[in-house]
Amino acid sequence: MLENPRSPRVRAVAKLAKRSARKDTGLYLLEGPQAVREALRYRPDTLDELYVTPTALERHVDLREAATAAQLDVHYATEGVIESMADTVTPQGVVAVARQAPTSVRDVFAAGPQLIAICEQVRDPGNLGTIIRACDAAGADAVVLTGRTVDPYHPKVVRATTGSLFHLPVSVGGDLAAVAERAHGAGLQILAADVSGDDLLAARAEGVLDRPTAWLFGNEARGLEPADIALADRSLRLPIFGLAESLNLATAASVCLYESAFAQRAGR
Numbered sequence: 001m002l003e004n005p006r007s008p009r010v011r012a013v014a015k016l017a018k019r020s021a022r023k024d025t026g027l028y029l030l031e032g033p034q035a036v037r038e039a040l041r042y043r044p045d046t047l048d049e050l051y052v053t054p055t056a057l058e059r060h061v062d063l064r065e066a067a068t069a070a071q072l073d074v075h076y077a078t079e080g081v082i083e084s085m086a087d088t089v090t091p092q093g094v095v096a097v098a099r100q101a102p103t104s105v106r107d108v109f110a111a112g113p114q115l116i117a118i119c120e121q122v123r124d125p126g127n128l129g130t131i132i133r134a135c136d137a138a139g140a141d142a143v144v145l146t147g148r149t150v151d152p153y154h155p156k157v158v159r160a161t162t163g164s165l166f167h168l169p170v171s172v173g174g175d176l177a178a179v180a181e182r183a184h185g186a187g188l189q190i191l192a193a194d195v196s197g198d199d200l201l202a203a204r205a206e207g208v209l210d211r212p213t214a215w216l217f218g219n220e221a222r223g224l225e226p227a228d229i230a231l232a233d234r235s236l237r238l239p240i241f242g243l244a245e246s247l248n249l250a251t252a253a254s255v256c257l258y259e260s261a262f263a264q265r266a267g268r
Contacts, residue, residue, distance in 0.1 A: 002051065002077040005084035013051070013085040013097055017155050022100070028153035030096040031086050033060045038163030039098060044070035049097040051077045051085060056093025063094065087155035100153050103169035105144060105179055109186040111169075113141035114212045115260050116188070117253065120176050120228055121148045121219040128152065129160020130250035131217065136164035138254075138261040144171045144179055144214075180231040183214040190232040192216040193256050194224055195246070197235030200259065208234070209263035215256050220249045 002010065015021035016029040027048065030036050033056070039047055040063065050063075050072055057064055057074070067074050077085075077095075085095045108116065117135050122128050128150050135143050145152060152158075152170055183190055189211050191203075203209060216232055218224030229235050238252055247255075 002075060002081045005078075005080045010081055010084050013049075013095065016097065017087040019151055019154070022151065022153055026100050027097050028100055028158065029085075029087060029155050030098050030158060031088055031094070031155065032092045032159070033063060033094045035158060035163055036063060036094050036096045037066070038166045039096065040066035040070055040072075042166040043098075043101065044072065046098045046101050047072050047096055048099060049073070049075065051075045051082060051095045053077060053079055053082055053093040060094065088159070102152075102172040103142065105171045105174045105182060108142045108144060108169055108171050109182045109188075111141065113186065113188065113214075114264060115140045115257070116142045116144060116183075116214045117257065118144045118146070118176070118179055118183070118190075118214050118216045119149045120146045120216065120224065121222075122217060122249065123150050124220050124249070125150050125154045125156035126160050127220060127248070127250040129157040129162075131253045132157070132161045132168075132170065133164040134250065134254035134257050136161075136167045138257040140168065140257060140261070142169040142171065144174055146176045146179065147173045176228060177231060180214075180216075186212075188212045188214045189234070190214045190216055191256075191260075192224055192229045192232035192235040193218070193237070193252060194229055194235040195237050197237040200236045200238055200256070203234070203236050204259060204263060207263075208236075209260050210267035213260050213264075215253070215260065217249060217253050217256075 022028050082091050
């Protein structure tokens with residue numbers, strides 16, 4: 001039983017909330033039974049360590065069974081130790097350490113994707129996590145993050161994906177121009193989500209959305225730069241029917257992804 005919140009082992013886990021520690025070690029932090037459950041089910045090979053309170057393990061018996069099946073050692077810890085490790089204010093008694101396992105840009109496009117999201121300068125962890133989750137829900141094939149987008153292994157991103165991080169390939173650190181070239185080479189059109197673009201409903205009526213597509217999403221505050229939009233085949237905007245000034249990036253991205261998913265499935 002780990003009891004000392006200030007022990008070197010506990011502090012090493014807690015440091016993974018910082019990007020520098022994640023970069024140096026290639027590890028990241030998982031918090032809560034849902035995230036750990038999904039990692040055990042879909043990517044058990046990436047898990048290094050699992051820490052739980054006895055109470056949490058009694059409550060989530062399936063985690064113990066899955067950890068045993070994955071030959072992953074379970075370390076018991078006190079509530080105080082888990083609180084010191086976790087990034088959240090009220091952790092749920094379950095913390096794991098996992099190895100980062102991004103997919104290369106080459107492998108993403110070699111798989112013949114029909115629908116992906118490209119994120120350029122998305123800086124808010126909650127937004128990125130929600131976009132990854134939306135891609136998973138819409139049946140997208142991958143998420144590609146450029147070098148200026150927030151780290152997908154940031155604790156807030158991981159929590160916001162609610163396990164979707166383990167369901168589809170996520171590529172990290174690509175140059176946008178190079179990613180766009182690979183997308184076109186794989187037969188995908190690039191649609192930039194931009195407030196100055198054409199009406200999405202009109203594009204849907206034209207049959208644009210049923211084609212293999214890479215949606216390009218930009219920064220929450222500034223959107224996409226002109227040079228970024230120039231890499232796309234077309235820019236589209238979501239119509240605002242009410243009085244809202246705009247939509248949150250993750251919300252807009254979810255609508256765009258689902259519009260393509262609907263159109264592509266109807267076309268099949």
